[in-house]
Amino acid sequence: MEIPPINMSEYNDLLKKNGLSVTESRKKILDLFFESDGALAHADIEKNTDAAFDRVTVYRTLQTFVEKGIIHQIPTTDNSVLYALCKHNCEQGHHHDNHVHFICTHCDKTFCLDDVTVPEVKLPAGFSPSQKAMVVTGFCKECR
Amino acid sequence: MEIPPINMSEYNDLLKKNGLSVTESRKKILDLFFESDGALAHADIEKNTDAAFDRVTVYRTLQTFVEKGIIHQIPTTDNSVLYALCKHNCEQGHHHDNHVHFICTHCDKTFCLDDVTVPEVKLPAGFSPSQKAMVVTGFCKECR
């Protein structure tokens, strides 16, 4: 017997709150993020949905979620982008994710270190920062 | 009359020092980096060489330069990777680039802030960091 997803009505609310229609693909992709302990790449989502949804739908869903402030992007050095849930009060076009990200080079998991704030840096005169990201690589607590 | 590239013999030396054959493509791509005030993406290099070299050659050259510690990669959030010259004493497989990068959201230039060191952060117990990168976005000194 299947264990039904716990938070389906939460997902409804989250989507509604952001002015989005509630659809199968959006609920499923949201669920993947809530059930995952790390960040997800586009490819991960395709795998985990068993190709139930068109690639294009996945691209558009991720883009929509980023725009709405439901997920945020994590920069990487390998021509890919990772996505993770926004934990705090991110909004349409205005993210507040200023935590450090940790990518394990052994198990490839990515962790949002929600309690580790990206430190301030003093920039040379003339530079006006708006966002800052910090990505740390190494061995995670499982892999060291 | 053309002004000849100033540093051609420097380029020779740099390549030789790294055990690389001196070829037209490598000299030209090196020159692009030295003449550029910012970081370059693969696409930039293709444009600026007027397709004189095969795409594959550009890919391989960038990869080789990274391996040798001549250039370093800058993570981005848009499915691309930026490359910039290593200013310090980077070596084969061991980079020492720990400076902050600034990407201007207006002119799209990327700056290596060589004098701004990526600050230390205290990670949760169990995480062993090996590398850390910091990317700041905003308006650069020209665009603010």
Next chain:
DNA sequence: GCATTTTTGCAATATTGTTGCAAAAATATA
């Protein structure tokens, strides 16, 4: 339930990245 709006899937196309291999170029050797 029905009209309207939004989202999806498909197809076509574009862009980006990889691999094997023979020709060409660069380097080492004499």
Next chain:
DNA sequence: TATATTTTTGCAACAATATTGCAAAAATGC
């Protein structure tokens, strides 16, 4: 300088990733 050896390049074929227009399907609002 000529020749042997090593390295690099370009091509072709292919694979993977991403974007767009548009009609069908689904979701929403009434």
